[in-house]
Amino acid sequence: MAQKHPEDRHPMLDQLSQLWRNRTAVAGLVVIIVFILCGIFAPALSPHDPIDVALYDQLKPPAWSEGGSTKNILGTDDLGRDILSRIIYGARVSLLVALVSVGLAFCFGTIIGSISGYYKGRLDDIVMRGIDIILSFPYILLAIVVVAYLGPSLQNAMLAIAITYVPRFARIVRASVLEESEKDYVMAARAIGARDLRIIFVAILPNCMGPLIVQTTLSFASAILDAAALSFLGLGAQPPTPEWGADIARSRALILRASWVMTFPGLAILGAVLGFNLLGDGLRDALDPRLRD
Amino acid sequence: MPDTSANARPLLEARNVVKHFPIRGGVFMKQTAAVKAVDGVSLAIRGGETLGLVGESGCGKTTFGRVILRLEEPTSGDVLFQGLSILGYSKHDMQALRREMQIIFQDPFSSLNPRKTVSHIVGEPLLVHGVKSRREREARVLELLEVVGLRREHMRRYPHQFSGGQRQRIGVARALALKPKLIVCDEAVSALDVSIQAQVINLLKDLQSEFGLTYLFISHDLSVVEHVSDRVAVMYLGKIVEIAPSRDLYREPLHPYSQALLSAVPVPDPSLQRPGRIILKGDVPSPIDPPTGCRFHPRCHYAEGLCSEREPPLSEVREHHWAACHFAGRAGLP
Numbered sequence: 140m141a142q143k144h145p146e147d148r149h150p151m152l153d154q155l156s157q158l159w160r161n162r163t164a165v166a167g168l169v170v171i172i173v174f175i176l177c178g179i180f181a182p183a184l185s186p187h188d189p190i191d192v193a194l195y196d197q198l199k200p201p202a203w204s205e206g207g208s209t210k211n212i213l214g215t216d217d218l219g220r221d222i223l224s225r226i227i228y229g230a231r232v233s234l235l236v237a238l239v240s241v242g243l244a245f246c247f248g249t250i251i252g253s254i255s256g257y258y259k260g261r262l263d264d265i266v267m268r269g270i271d272i273i274l275s276f277p278y279i280l281l282a283i284v285v286v287a288y289l290g291p292s293l294q295n296a297m298l299a300i301a302i303t304y305v306p307r308f309a310r311i312v313r314a315s316v317l318e319e320s321e322k323d324y325v326m327a328a329r330a331i332g333a334r335d336l337r338i339i340f341v342a343i344l345p346n347c348m349g350p351l352i353v354q355t356t357l358s359f360a361s362a363i364l365d366a367a368a369l370s371f372l373g374l375g376a377q378p379p380t381p382e383w384g385a386d387i388a389r390s391r392a393l394i395l396r397a398s399w400v401m402t403f404p405g406l407a408i409l410g411a412v413l414g415f416n417l418l419g420d421g422l423r424d425a426l427d428p429r430l431r432d
Numbered sequence: 433m434p435d436t437s438a439n440a441r442p443l444l445e446a447r448n449v450v451k452h453f454p455i456r457g458g459v460f461m462k463q464t465a466a467v468k469a470v471d472g473v474s475l476a477i478r479g480g481e482t483l484g485l486v487g488e489s490g491c492g493k494t495t496f497g498r499v500i501l502r503l504e505e506p507t508s509g510d511v512l513f514q515g516l517s518i519l520g521y522s523k524h525d526m527q528a529l530r531r532e533m534q535i536i537f538q539d540p541f542s543s544l545n546p547r548k549t550v551s552h553i554v555g556e557p558l559l560v561h562g563v564k565s566r567r568e569r570e571a572r573v574l575e576l577l578e579v580v581g582l583r584r585e586h587m588r589r590y591p592h593q594f595s596g597g598q599r600q601r602i603g604v605a606r607a608l609a610l611k612p613k614l615i616v617c618d619e620a621v622s623a624l625d626v627s628i629q630a631q632v633i634n635l636l637k638d639l640q641s642e643f644g645l646t647y648l649f650i651s652h653d654l655s656v657v658e659h660v661s662d663r664v665a666v667m668y669l670g671k672i673v674e675i676a677p678s679r680d681l682y683r684e685p686l687h688p689y690s691q692a693l694l695s696a697v698p699v700p701d702p703s704l705q706r707p708g709r710i711i712l713k714g715d716v717p718s719p720i721d722p723p724t725g726c727r728f729h730p731r732c733h734y735a736e737g738l739c740s741e742r743e744p745p746l747s748e749v750r751e752h753h754w755a756a757c758h759f760a761g762r763a764g765l766p
Binding site for chain 1: 498501503526527530531534535537538539542543544545546547548556557560561590592603606609610
């Protein structure tokens with residue numbers, strides 16, 4: 140077995156260690172981890188059943204205001220459901236939507252972009268014009284069209300978000316692949332007789348991961364936001380599923396009477412989106428050598 | 433000693449190879465012009481020899497090297513490897529042929545994948561050609577690294593942890609992995625320091641005698657080419673202008689372009705400087721629209737009316753010494 144050399148690490152690990160020096164990125168990561176833990180351990184963490192209606196406890200204010208009690212720390216909504224529990228379960232829904240939709244967009248976008256960038260020519264022209272067409276729609280409108288066609292449900296919302304996110308991944312991957320495929324190591328891979336698929340996925344793509352990781356992280360933030368927006372419009376999660384956007388929509392009428400019902404899901408969205416954005420920016424600084432001093 | 437090697441069947445033969453890169457423009461991306469990178473090159477490389485290919489940057493030597501390996505498809509012409517035309521080869525046949533011919537690149541930084549370990553880079557040709565067992569591959573990689581003067585502990589490292597010379601050795605090890613017959617060295621030492629150049633050149637020479645390799649040694653550095661080559665071809669604007677055994681060409685270049693090139697080679701001792709350094713007029717013309725007749729005529733000291741009208745064929749002026757000049761070897765020319 141070869142001796143372990145202290146610097147024998149994957150080059151990307153060196154770059155990622157830069158991330159630890161970026162405090163805001165670490166803060167973003169901490170926020171994300173908190174949300175992820177909330178999502179995973181929702182049944183254990185939430186004090187109440189999120190869909191349990193308690194008509195005697197309608198619109199209880201948070202514990203620290205007048206009339207509030209420690210039974211419902213963040214208060215209750217108009218059906219007496221515990222808001223903290225709904226937010227904790229809502230993290231599960233939002234993160235799942237983000238994971239599935241960004242995951243789908245990542246896979247399809249990467250495949251489309253890398254093939255388009257590697258083969259260039261007519262295929263590239265056709266694919267990229269298709270991408271342009273998708274991009275020419277305001278994407279929330281496109282998502283609405285997709286959901287309206289397929290019917291409102293959480294699954295269809297995921298699909299709609301995934302479709303609208305494919306172009307950004309495809310473009311980023313295509314640009315990176317175009318740049319990388321000019322390099323001699325690609326020519327060397329051809330010279331040893333490697334097949335195209337091997338060249339694309341084993342040789343080129345690992346060198347495109349930097350921008351792709353950044354894009355993925357930032358897309359998580361916008362997917363959470365878009366999922367909330369679709370649910371707000373009634374096109375995503377259906378009641379009684381605890382979902383931040385849907386909860387905000389339901390409590391619109393109460394904003395003057397019981398502002399907490401709307402505020403806390405809003406803060407949850409803000410926190411999750413901010414967390415992913417901070418991490419994404421930190422990753423960009425760490426992975427993009429051009430931005431480094 | 434009679435020169436019998438000239439009669440042996442060449443390992444690789446290029447016949448009138450042409451490579452034009454189209455330039456497209458306008459709304460419908462119609463081809464408006466073409467960069468004539470290689471414009472009718474014929475030459476033969478015999479087994480076991482080193483053929484030097486020299487010329488200014490942009491003259492098409494790199495493109496030619498890639499065309500004979502079929503890394504670029506030629507526009508026309510034919511490439512024969514061991515007497516068989518390889519241009520009609522299917523993907524499958526080509527894959528098998530890749531074992532026989534390899535390439536070493538100029539830039540030791542971009543020619544190695546930065547995300548892969550040395551073990552992966554050198555072992556990949558073996559994996560692609562069916563050595564599935566990891567242990568077998570690693571053993572072979574270790575052998576190859578030792579052949580090129582690297583050590584076992586280098587296997588797990590990444591390209592950025594090496595110096596330029598070491599990286600070039602990794603590239604050499606990769607090229608050797610499939611035990612090829614022909615290696616195209618595309619400016620293989622041009623990016624290295626002079627002392628490292630010597631090391632890598634000596635390595636290449638040692639490998640040649642050990643494994644019976646044939647080299648196409650592409651370079652713009654005339655002194656390096658003189659040192660390594662058995663024969664040398666001089667290329668200008670996509671054409672071969674002179675081809676001869678190394679000693680003959682350096683002693684008595686017949687084409688005015690070769691003469692100018694050789695007169696520009698720096699000599700270690702200034703008192704030995706050859707008299708009459710030839711300074712060429714102007715720049716290399718664009719390969720999009722090369723001059724008529726002899727491509728060198730606008731810059732040539734000896735050009736006459738004929739030169740701009742008729743293109744001189746590459747002809748055998750002395751024994752084994754070919755030049756493409758109307759006046760080569762005639763009186764009046766040095």
